[in-house]
Each structure stands twice: as C-alpha cells, then as structure tokens.
Amino acid sequence: MKFQLIDPQTEDLLAKGLVEKIGSSNAIITYKNKNNKELREVLEVKNHEKALKITLKTLTDKVVGVLSSVSEIEAVGHRVVHGGEEFSGSILITPKVIEKIKECSIFAPLHNPPNLMGIEACSAAIKDVDQVAVFDTAFHQKIPAYAHIYGLPYAIYEKLKIRRYGFHGTSHWFVSKKAAELLNRDYSDFKVITCHLGNGASVAAVKNGFSVDTSMGFTPLEGLVMGTRCGDIDPAIIPYVMQMEKLCPKDIDNLMNKSSGLKGISKTSNDMREVIEEADDGSALHKLALDVYCYRIKKYIASYLGVLNGADAIVFTAGVGENSARIRKMVCEGLDNLGVVIDSEKNSRNETIISTGKTQVMVVPTNEELAIAHETFNVLNAKYQKKLIEAKEKQMQDQLNSLTDADKAAIAIFCDKNSSKTGKVLYEAAKRELEFDISEPVFEELLEGMAINKDH
Numbered sequence: 001m002k003f004q005l006i007d008p009q010t011e012d013l014l015a016k017g018l019v020e021k022i023g024s025s026n027a028i029i030t031y032k033n034k035n036n037k038e039l040r041e042v043l044e045v046k047n048h049e050k051a052l053k054i055t056l057k058t059l060t061d062k063v064v065g066v067l068s069s070v071s072e073i074e075a076v077g078h079r080v081v082h083g084g085e086e087f088s089g090s091i092l093i094t095p096k097v098i099e100k101i102k103e104c105s106i107f108a109p110l111h112n113p114p115n116l117m118g119i120e121a122c123s124a125a126i127k128d129v130d131q132v133a134v135f136d137t138a139f140h141q142k143i144p145a146y147a148h149i150y151g152l153p154y155a156i157y158e159k160l161k162i163r164r165y166g167f168h169g170t171s172h173w174f175v176s177k178k179a180a181e182l183l184n185r186d187y188s189d190f191k192v193i194t195c196h197l198g199n200g201a202s203v204a205a206v207k208n209g210f211s212v213d214t215s216m217g218f219t220p221l222e223g224l225v226m227g228t229r230c231g232d233i234d235p236a237i238i239p240y241v242m243q244m245e246k247l248c249p250k251d252i253d254n255l256m257n258k259s260s261g262l263k264g265i266s267k268t269s270n271d272m273r274e275v276i277e278e279a280d281d282g283s284a285l286h287k288l289a290l291d292v293y294c295y296r297i298k299k300y301i302a303s304y305l306g307v308l309n310g311a312d313a314i315v316f317t318a319g320v321g322e323n324s325a326r327i328r329k330m331v332c333e334g335l336d337n338l339g340v341v342i343d344s345e346k347n348s349r350n351e352t353i354i355s356t357g358k359t360q361v362m363v364v365p366t367n368e369e370l371a372i373a374h375e376t377f378n379v380l381n382a383k384y385q386k387k388l389i390e391a392k393e394k395q396m397q398d399q400l401n402s403l404t405d406a407d408k409a410a411i412a413i414f415c416d417k418n419s420s421k422t423g424k425v426l427y428e429a430a431k432r433e434l435e436f437d438i439s440e441p442v443f444e445e446l447l448e449g450m451a452i453n454k455d456h
C-alpha cells in the first residue's frame with residue numbers, strides 16, 4: 001500500500017510512505033515526511049485495515065507526523081485498477097460505486113479486491129471522510145470502437161465484455177498533459193505518444209487530450225514485453241502450450257504474467273538494471289531480452305506515429321523510461337525517417353527534451369499520486385459546487401414560502417404604486433415600507449412569478 005499526503009492546491013507533498021508484504025509477520029513500513037524525517041519498521045501487518053491504521057498513526061505521530069489529528073485529512077483518493085465500461089472518469093465513492101467496482105473485479109481479480117479493502121479500511125478509520133475512485137482504465141474509455149474491439153465474434157464482447165480497456169491511464173494522462181505544458185502547447189491540439197516503462201509497461205497514443213489507442217488490452221498482459229509479462233503473442237500458442245505442458249488456465253496465466261518478459265527470456269531477472277548489467281557482462285540471453293524489449297516498444301511507437309499521422313512528441317516515463325538513456329536510445333534508433341532523432345548528450349543527462357528532430361522526444365517523470373490528488377480535488381469541488389447551488393435554491397424557496405398571500409398582494413400593490421422605481425431602488429423601497437425579510441433575488445423572482453416587470 002503506497003500513500004502520499006498532498007495539498008492539491010499548492011501541490012505540496014507533506015508525507016509519503018509504503019507498507020509492503022501486507023498479510024505477513026514481517027511487513028515493512030517506510031515513511032518520509034516533508035522535513036525528510038524518515039522511519040523504517042518491520043512488524044506484523046495482518047491486513048489492509050491494519051496497514052492503514054499504522055499509516056494514520058505515523059501521520060499523527062509526535063516526532064515524524066505532519067498532522068495533529070486524522071480529521072485533518074479532508075479526502076482520500078484511491079487508484080482503482082479496473083473501472084470496466086462503467087467509469088470513464090473519477091467519481092465520488094458511494095455504496096453504489098463500491099458495488100460497481102466489485103462487479104469489475106471479474107476483470108481484475110488481483111487488483112480490484114485489494115483496492116476495495118483500502119476503501120473499506122479508510123471508511124472504518126477516518127470518520128465521514130470523502131473518498132474518490134480514480135480508475136486506471138478511465139483515460140482510455142474514449143478509445144474508438146475500431147481500436148478497442150478485438151477480431152473475435154462480437155457476441156463474445158456483448159456477453160463477456162471482452163474488449164481493449166487499457167491501463168496506466170492516470171500516468172498516460174498526467175505525462176501527456178505535462179508534456180504539452182512543458183512545450184507550451186495547447187493540450188487540446190497536441191499529438192503525443194507516451195511510453196510508461198516500469199515493471200508493467202504500456203504505450204498510448206494521445207490526441208487532443210484523449211487516448212486514442214494503447215498497448216495494454218483486456219488485461220495488462222497485452223502489448224509490450226514487460227518485467228515478467230510476455231505482452232503480445234500469437235494466441236494459438238496458449239492452447240498449444242497448455243496441451244503440450246499439461247497446464248490448466250491458472251498455470252498458463254501465471255506463466256505469461258509471472259515467468260515471462262525480461263525474466264522469462266533472460267532466465268534470471270525482471271529488473272532492467274540487472275538485465276543491462278548482465279548483457280554488458282556478455283550474457284547473450286540478457287542481451288536478447290533487451291533487444292526484444294526495445295524492439296517491441298519501437299514497433300508500437302512506429303505504429304502510433306501512423307495512428308496519429310505524425311506526433312508532436314514522444315514521452316518516456318516511469319522507472320525505465322525516466323532513468324535509462326540506454327533504453328531510450330535503443331528504442332528510438334532507426335526512426336529518424338519518421339522525424340525521431342535523439343541527441344546523445346541530452347539523453348545521457350536525462351534532460352526534459354532529448355531530441356533534435358521534428359518530433360520532440362521527452363523525459364517526463366510521472367506522478368500518479370499528484371494526478372490522483374488533483375482528480376480527487378476536482379470531483380469534490382464539483383460535489384461542493386452542486387451542494388452550494390442546491391443550498392442556495394433551497395434558501396430562496398424557503399424565503400418565498402415564508403411569504404403569505406397577503407404579503408405578496410402588498411408587494412404587488414406597492415410595485416404598482418411605485419412604477420417609476422426599478423431594480424435595486426424598488427427592492428430597497430419595498431423592503432423599508434413593507435418590512436419583509438427576503439433577499440433581492442427572491443424579490444425579483446417573486447415579481448417575475450407575479451408577472452410584474454421589475455424594470456417597468
């Protein structure tokens with residue numbers, strides 16, 4: 001469980017932390033506050049509720065804490081992996097939303113249930129706190145049907161909702177928007193290919209603020225070769241391997257998700273730093289893993305240059321994308337005819353713009369937590385605005401209801417007698433004379449309702 005405490009208005013990061021190995025007796029808690037005070041503990045953490053309790057205790061701790069009370073937390077934004085076709089944006093969490101997230105668990109059985117545990121743990125630990133779900137799939141929900149429908153019988157989509165959903169949406173959205181800002185470009189008139197290269201990895205084609213295609217599909221398995229995932233393969237391989245190796249669906253799923261990718265090809269590691277090190281030490285399999293990894297990214301970039309009919313920028317982000325000049329160089333090699341030319345010096349210094357060609361190649365650190373904080377703020381802002389309008393309307397209605405028929409008749413007669421007066425002057429005069437206690441907008445509404453022209 002990762003967490004950050006953020007003020008979305010100032011973008012100040014007040015504290016951040018991580019609880020690893022939840023469910024074990026040697027879970028690891030790491031924490032750092034805004035003054036760089038750190039904490040590391042190993043202890044038993046049975047479940048997510050306990051993890052959250054420890055987190056809140058740390059945030060309010062006298063020495064390393066940054067809050068005097070948990071009630072200072074105004075909202076919690078959750079990264080929820082799968083929102084299915086139900087959610088194309090972030091949403092305030094209600095019992096109905098929780099039900100829908102549960103329904104989407106069928107698509108992401110490893111991710112949505114722990115996400116729900118986190119939501120429940122927050123409800124239990126922080127009284128009446130507003131919670132917002134930010135979906136990893138949401139940014140890709142506007143991908144057109146020709147790009148999200150597979151070439152399977154359409155009835156399968158209708159029955160099982162099998163289609164491309166895409167993931168890492170918050171990150172693709174954040175870095176694509178940031179790239180437009182950095183280049184001083186209008187996001188709604190900007191074509192960019194974003195490469196999120198972490199343990200999981202995906203590429204997205206973003207046009208005018210919308211994702212129009214992405215490499216991950218029905219699950220995060222499709223697309224690039226990742227740390228332990230195979231990415232695109234011929235689907236006929238699956239029944240063949242199952243038959244030959246006598247594997248059940250769960251086994252083959254594990255093989256493709258956990259024993260493939262960099263780890264599968266190199267036979268040793270899913271960590272890109274180790275793969276590079278071994279390749280440099282002469283290991284042919286590690287070199288092969290690197291080549292396969294980079295070639296697949298290059299193929300996706302080239303195909304999305306076609307999808308977008310040329311891009312203004314290509315963005316590299318996440319662990320590998322932000323830190324490895326080597327991978328960025330290998331990926332972009334031989335794309336110069338498509339306007340992609342890397343500047344070696346700038347690339348080796350991890351500069352923001354690392355290209356000399358027509359298409360800007362950029363390194364833009366992702367910040368999913370900040371994006372979630374902004375989304376949470378925006379959702380709640382909309383909620384408060386709506387509440388404010390509703391409260392205003394109710395107040396007006398209450399004032400109108402407080403007037404008797406006799407009051408209304410007196411106002412009508414007064415207006416008739418004072419037909420030379422208009423607007424505010426008329427309101428003030430009527431208020432003085434008749435001693436009523438209604439506001440000017442309510443007065444105007446009343447005149448309108450009585451078909452009296454307030455401006456005469």
Ligand code: ADP
Nearest residue numbers: 197198199200270271272273318319320323324
């Ligand atoms: P996650 O998807 O778990 O959030 P990250 O975005 O942190 O992962 O990316 C993890 C990957 O980034 C690992 O494969 C790691 O080896 C790789 N990485 C981090 N720093 C470097 C580096 N300097 N060079 C190459 N790879 C790196």
